[in-house]
Amino acid sequence: MAIARRRARSGAPALTNEDLVSFYKDMLLIRRFEEKAGQLYGMGLIAGFCHLYIGQEAVVVGMQAAIASEDSVITSYRDHGHMLACGMDPKGVMAELTGRSGGYSKGKGGSMHMFSREKRFFGGHGIVGAQVPLGTGLAFAHKYREDGGICVCYLGDGAINQGQVYESFNMASLWKLPVIYVIENNKYAMGTSIERASAGTELCRRGAAYDIPGKQVDGMDVLAVKAAGDAAVAQVRTGEGPFILEMKTYRYRGHSMSDPAKYRTKEEVAKMREQHDPIDKMSKKLIEDGVLNEEQLKNIDREVKAIVGEAADFAQTSPEPDPSELWTDVLMEA
16 A cells, blocks of 8 residues: 555645544654564665654645645655655665665665656755755656646755755745745754754744745644645645745654764653654544544554565565666666
8 A cells, every 4th residue: 555645735624534634644654664674774775775754644644735746846865755755666765775676776886866757756966965856856847847846855954054945945936937946954963952053943934035935833733734835825826936834843853864863862752752652643643533433543553564464575585686787777878
């Protein structure tokens, strides 16, 4: 099973109970997938870098529910959750993590470099901030082709201080490009707190010099993300130019699997888990609203774990890339 929900472009209808359950399932799939990826990394089955999305699930699930199938998505290296939210098959994503031919980049891209033209997901980029000018280019393509699409470009609170980000902001505003810059502010970038790295910590205001409006959002609440996403999408589609959404979120694990995360206390992480976890928040709402009961939530968890288990099995049994593939997909002659 892959997440396949994309809303129609015509407005934002009131959320149904089915929507709420779908949000819960989508976030849980990302959470369980990332937990399994962490296990496989610990077993030595995933090599290279591996940046887990645990804790930040509400951001991408809420945003994906606000956009349409013709819209494009691009992000940084903490990208597994974005792939799943775009509807990419967990089997193909996990197989790419383990470097197998059944992966989305035929086992040659790994954790940070997966793509899917079919799902309009354009990476996965390992260079900090590099996806921002590329996302701006995708927005230019939407406008040039007049296809009605927009680009959702994700970046982090560390990338926001990169120079190419502001060059992109200037062009996007100047040409009124249809792009939403989603800043996933998880407070620590690679390991330095935002207070030590940024002169101004209200990142939603970073586009002010370029007349780009911005809004700060509770990125641990999928419903708040969905509402903010709907409003931003509606404005950008009218041709008014780019919009910035700063998602105040939090990652529970280190920057990457090799990061012990000693720059923050265990008490801080525990407090965030206990008081702000996006999945727990949604499960409580589903119970309080009488949509699901405890047993039904447990059944969903079992179903999701089975999906992730199948993906892990596929990732370990899919063959490794043939040596003849070494030189393919490296250069395209136009």
